[in-house]
Amino acid sequence: MSASLPDLHTNPLDPADAAGALPDQPPTVRPHSLWRAMARGVVGRCPRCGQGRLFRAFLKPVDRCGRCDQDWSLQRADDFPAYASLFITGHLVAPLAVHLARDASISSAMASAIILPITAALAIGLLQPCKGAIIAVQWRMGMHGFQRDPSADDDATP
Numbered sequence: 001m002s003a004s005l006p007d008l009h010t011n012p013l014d015p016a017d018a019a020g021a022l023p024d025q026p027p028t029v030r031p032h033s034l035w036r037a038m039a040r041g042v043v044g045r046c047p048r049c050g051q052g053r054l055f056r057a058f059l060k061p062v063d064r065c066g067r068c069d070q071d072w073s074l075q076r077a078d079d080f081p082a083y084a085s086l087f088i089t090g091h092l093v094a095p096l097a098v099h100l101a102r103d104a105s106i107s108s109a110m111a112s113a114i115i116l117p118i119t120a121a122l123a124i125g126l127l128q129p130c131k132g133a134i135i136a137v138q139w140r141m142g143m144h145g146f147q148r149d150p151s152a153d154d155d156a157t158p
């Protein structure tokens, strides 16, 4: 009796994976919704195929996807990931800061010791996901050097 191992390269909730795409086969170009492309970018995967890596270093995107050969050197995220990261961090940390400031039993030094590491961790930790999402938006919208894929116009299609 042989037990088959689960395929860890596919996401059973992803309709494209559930359709039977094998991880060793080259990915096919298929329409993407903007949200799916962004979700792939957030987790550091190629927004086009979802299988290749998007980053070769913390904030350095690969020049080309190793799976679908999409040219990612055309992206121009520039400083926007930092702005987005700080925007999100501020909205997450501000309620905590207000709460700690209102609590009379916590000194300002203690409040700072709580808030500053959380702020730094969030601001740095959100940089790569924000950059991945922004690259995905640029690619999906055909911005900068990216050519818009006319087959990707239907957002309702998975």
Ligand SMILES: [Zn+2]
Binding pocket: 046, 047, 048, 049, 050, 051, 052, 065, 066, 067, 068, 069, 070
């Ligand atoms: Zn790819």
